[in-house]
Amino acid sequence: MKSVARYYIDMQYAVQKCYDMLANNGMALFVIGDTEYKNVKVNNSKHLVESLMQSGFSEVSIAKRKISNKLLTPYRDENGKFTSDKSKREIYHEEFIVIGTKHNLGER
Numbered sequence: 363m364k365s366v367a368r369y370y371i372d373m374q375y376a377v378q379k380c381y382d383m384l385a386n387n388g389m390a391l392f393v394i395g396d397t398e399y400k401n402v403k404v405n406n407s408k409h410l411v412e413s414l415m416q417s418g419f420s421e422v423s424i425a426k427r428k429i430s431n432k433l434l435t436p437y438r439d440e441n442g443k444f445t446s447d448k449s450k451r452e453i454y455h456e457e458f459i460v461i462g463t464k465h466n467l468g469e470r
Contacts, residue, residue, distance in 0.1 A: 366402075370409050377413040384464045390419070395429075395457040400441070407458040419462030428456050 380390045397404045407424060414422045437450040 366404055369406075370413075373406075373410060374413045374417075377410070377417050377419075381417045381419060381464055386464060386466050389461055389463050390414075392460045393457055394460060398438075407460060410458075410460050414460065414462040418464065420465045421461075421463040423461050425459045426456050427459060 377390075384390060392410055394406050394410055396406050396408075411422055411424055437445050437447055439445045439447065439450050
């Protein structure tokens with residue numbers, strides 16, 4: 363639980379940094395996957411969208427895409443760590459493209 367909370371706090375910090383660095387009308391694009399850790403679903407994409415909106419991004423959109431050829435480490439062990447061991451649990455086959463635009467109030 364602490365690891366997920368720390369990850370979400372880091373995500374919020376990164377989103378805020380992106381917002382601060384972007385020029386007006388700039389866009390940020392993130393590629394993120396939802397996962398499962400110790401049999402608990404972790405909805406990373408939803409948290410990222412919420413973080414973008416809370417940081418001031420507007421026109422936040424999300425699209426799902428299938429990962430058809432994940433060559434690296436498509437499995438996780440009992441502790442949720444990535445592994446190439448094919449006898450372990452296979453991880454997600456989709457990821458999300460999340461885009462947010464920075465607009466000042468009154469501009470569009």
